[in-house]
Amino acid sequence: MSRKTPSKSERYFTTGLAMITSRGNNGPDVMAAEWVMQISYHPVLIGAFIHEGSQTLKNIERTKEFGINVASQDQTTGVNIAGGYSGTELDKLKIKSIFKLIKPQKIKTPLIADCTINVECKLVKKQKLGDHVMIVGKVVDIRHDESKRPLIYHKGRYFGLGSAIEQDRVKVNVHKDMLEFFKNIAREKFVVKCVGVVVESKKKILVIQGSKTALEMIPFSIPSPGINQRDHLIKFLKHMKLELRVEDIPIMKRLILKNGKNIQRVNFVLFKGTIQKSAKITKWKSPTDNSLISSLI
Ligand SMILES: Cc1cc2nc3c(=O)[nH]c(=O)nc-3n(C[C@H](O)[C@H](O)[C@H](O)COP(=O)(O)O)c2cc1C
Structure with missing residues (x-):
């Protein structure tokens, strides 16, 4: 089951994009998610909002852990595939030459290489809100790659980060x-x-x-x-x-x-x-x- 098509105004929000990795009975899965962000410093918590029809939600409910892989500008194809197919339809991570997996440090769910940030999370809260489910993960490991530039999502399209705005001081x-x-x-x-x-x-x-x-x-x-x-x-x-x-x-x-x-x-x-x-x-x-x-x- 897929998400509804957002209205023009809803598409006007600007976000980054994450690929959430999870582990199911038949192996690991990945989904694309725009609704992901850090929501606390102490402890470091990450919130993500996932629709109920996704395989990812079922996997996280089962294993109580997940990976957040914040996409870089080189990863539009991976994001498109992760968001365009469900794990019930296709073993996305096995598609030839798309996703390179890396070993996690503290969880058992694999992470994706070439991202700007890789985070390993343990599920600490789950709550249904409207037609999505909020999952909150406590960060057990986090690292970033300064050579990668983040991918931006706006009006249903992918963008790169523009130049920094000069401070009006x-x-x-x-x-x-x-x-x-x-x-x-x-x-x-x-x-x-x-x-x-x-x-x-x-x-x-x-x-x-x-x-x-x-x-x-x-x-x-x-x-x-x-x-x-x-x-x-x-x-x-x-x-x-x-x-x-x-x-x-x-x-x-x-x-x-x-x-x-x-x-x-x-x-x-x-x-x-x-x-x-x-x-x-x-x-x-x-x-x-x-x-x-x-x-x-
Ligand atoms: C750019 C993009 C962003 C998306 N963001 C979200 C999101 O924040 N939450 C969500 O539930 N689904 C989101 N989706 C849809 C899921 O990625 C999609 O339903 C996916 O097939 C679920 O995979 P799974 O069933 O293997 O878990 C997004 C899709 C795309 C293409």
Whole structure:
């Protein structure tokens, strides 16, 4: 029994393609599957959605294990055959010169050579959802081949991976101390996420001096993950005894701070601020004096 033909909109999703290997009474089988993805880091889990008429599902129910072989661009023929015939119709893995099998490490089901990723899974969950069955596998072995390029599936056709999209971040050359400051905060993190307030008056910008550095910057802080950015900023300003009214429309500035070859990605969520009557604020800076401040306004 095969799957229904998807509508045009359903075909508009873009996925990778896997070949799922399994073991039946009459030997191993392979099916093509677009609906496969990693769904947890700890433990590493892979989810796949398989129609009830497939031989693969029966095999996995029996052996409680399967292989996920993520297809490379050289494997369109294999994917077509794995998806075009059922194991009940044909011993697909025995067809001459199509599939090269490799030995598994931790399971008994063979894997397919020349893929971008090979994963060995033990079944941990099975649940019927609509007209497919979700199977979740705990990964017991995983390896990848960087020389292979992944195959992409879109509108019922196969594609290769295009070029990487250039990040739309604004590059700002900054002093090495400034870069060092953000790099220290980032440690291993890809992006430092700051929240700050921009107060403008007579073409000047309100600045404060950082507590740990001599750097003059707009008032900003780095909230812990999950904390509301504006609430954190308001608390921070109170703590700094800065009596500012903070507007509630966030402005997002995504920057790459640079000094020579050294870079650090930094996001600033900014709110416009106005000074409350009683505040005694004296430090103002012309934005043109500082490349980072001028990139924030
Ligand atoms: C490109 C492509 C993607 C497919 N994706 C899925 C999928 O995600 N889930 C599914 O149940 N069937 C999918 N199929 C259909 C199965 O691969 C097909 O029914 C196959 O014959 C089942 O083989 P088996 O009976 O040997 O298990 C896909 C087919 C193709 C060609």
